[in-house]
Amino acid sequence: MGKRAWAILIAVSLLTPLGLLAPGEAWGEWDISQWKVPSWWKSTAESLSNFWRAPLSDYNLPGWVSGFLPYLGYMVSAIIGVAVIYALTVLLGKALSKGK
Amino acid sequence: MHIPDGYLSPQTCVLFYVIMAPLWYLAFRKGREVLDSKYVTTLGLLSAFSFIVMMFNFPVPDGTTAHMVGGALITSLMGPYAATIAISIALLVQALLFGDGGITTYAANSFNMAIVLPFTTYFFIIALRKLLKDEWRGRLWGGVIGGYVGIVLAASLCGLEIGVQPLFFKGYSPYPFWLSVPAMTFAHLVTAGPVEAVVTYAVLNYVRKYSPNILHLPQLAPSIKGVVRRG
Numbered sequence: 420m421g422k423r424a425w426a427i428l429i430a431v432s433l434l435t436p437l438g439l440l441a442p443g444e445a446w447g448e449w450d451i452s453q454w455k456v457p458s459w460w461k462s463t464a465e466s467l468s469n470f471w472r473a474p475l476s477d478y479n480l481p482g483w484v485s486g487f488l489p490y491l492g493y494m495v496s497a498i499i500g501v502a503v504i505y506a507l508t509v510l511l512g513k514a515l516s517k518g519k
Numbered sequence: 520m521h522i523p524d525g526y527l528s529p530q531t532c533v534l535f536y537v538i539m540a541p542l543w544y545l546a547f548r549k550g551r552e553v554l555d556s557k558y559v560t561t562l563g564l565l566s567a568f569s570f571i572v573m574m575f576n577f578p579v580p581d582g583t584t585a586h587m588v589g590g591a592l593i594t595s596l597m598g599p600y601a602a603t604i605a606i607s608i609a610l611l612v613q614a615l616l617f618g619d620g621g622i623t624t625y626a627a628n629s630f631n632m633a634i635v636l637p638f639t640t641y642f643f644i645i646a647l648r649k650l651l652k653d654e655w656r657g658r659l660w661g662g663v664i665g666g667y668v669g670i671v672l673a674a675s676l677c678g679l680e681i682g683v684q685p686l687f688f689k690g691y692s693p694y695p696f697w698l699s700v701p702a703m704t705f706a707h708l709v710t711a712g713p714v715e716a717v718v719t720y721a722v723l724n725y726v727r728k729y730s731p732n733i734l735h736l737p738q739l740a741p742s743i744k745g746v747v748r749r750g
Contacts, residue, residue, distance in 0.1 A: 423729060424564050425564075428564065428567060431572075432571055435571065435574045438574045441577055441578035443578070443582045443583045443584050444584060445520070445576065445585060446581075446585075447677075447681050447694065447699060447702070447703065448522075460690050460693065463689075463691070464525035464690060464692075467524045467525045467621070467691075468523065468524035468525035468621065471524070472618075473614075473615065473618030473619075474616060475616050476617065476618040477618060496617060497571060497574055499616070500571075500616065500617065501567040503612050504563075504566050504570045504608055504609050504612050505563040505564065505566065506563075507566075507611075507612065508562055508563040508566040508605060508608050509559055509560060511604065512556075512558075512560075512562045512563065512604075513556065515554050516551075516554040516556040516559055517556075519554070519556055
């Protein structure tokens with residue numbers, strides 16, 4: 420499966436900007452600031468969401484906010500994500516399969 | 520289906536970590552038992568596959584979007600616990616690196632996508648394997664039908680988790696279940712479910728064409744009395 424699978428995975432990674440074309444957002448994944456609730460309610464929820472800032476938030480590179488850059492950032496994020504997730508899974512898999 | 524931080528109360532988050540801890544342990548234990556070092560890279564590829572397919576957002580007729588998860592394909596190939604491991608890792612990196620799905624909600628998201636979806640698929644594989652008396656067709660149609668049912672079930676559950684918050688815990692998700700459950704179920708019935716089913720069907724057939732040993736991958740599945748696993 421090796422080489423062929425990698426070729427497909429990389430090709431699909433390069434196509435990820437297509438995944439941004441659908442209008443709108445996933446249901447229930449809106450920013451807390453968009454909730455129509457009193458401010459004490461928002462600050463309660465934000466006490467859980469403010470402690471971590473993802474370095475590549477929204478699959479974009481910091482500062483790449485306009486034009487085609489978010490699409491490019493999305494693609495770069497896809498490649499970074501594939502690399503990191505593959506490496507982590509293989510590391511864990513190696514630890515689990517030790518001696519077999 | 521990635522619940523962000525702040526949507527679930529601390530109590531709900533802790534509950535799901537308590538539920539997930541033994542399930543992660545069982546998945547790792549099964550991995551230690553049956554995972555051959557030869558197939559570690561296959562598991563890595565499947566984890567990356569799950570991550571990448573989740574980046575394709577498809578339009579839902581109500582103006583929102585939804586995506587497949589890939590749990591059905593992983594379950595058909597290497598069993599439900601392989602999907603638990605692969606998807607949990609993808610979700611962890613999505614939360615930490617990309618801010619997609621929360622950290623406090625990580626266990627809840629893992630339960631929906633890395634347990635409910637794979638084990639629903641696995642249930643259909645067992646049933647159809649028996650019914651069709653054929654390993655390959657059981658895995659294929661179990662993956663397709665189980666994947667469709669499983670992702671819808673996972674999404675409905677996700678909606679329920681979000682939707683019970685305003686009843687019990689003020690200060691977190693303000694969306695009641697009579698809005699969240701229909702919205703999540705609808706999005707996955709009409710959009711993400713069909714995508715999960717079609718991609719599972721296509722990739723399984725494709726893999727079978729080029730890797731005749733598709734049915735002989737290690738199976739990370741629970742040992743259930745009366746169920747004979749081949750492969």
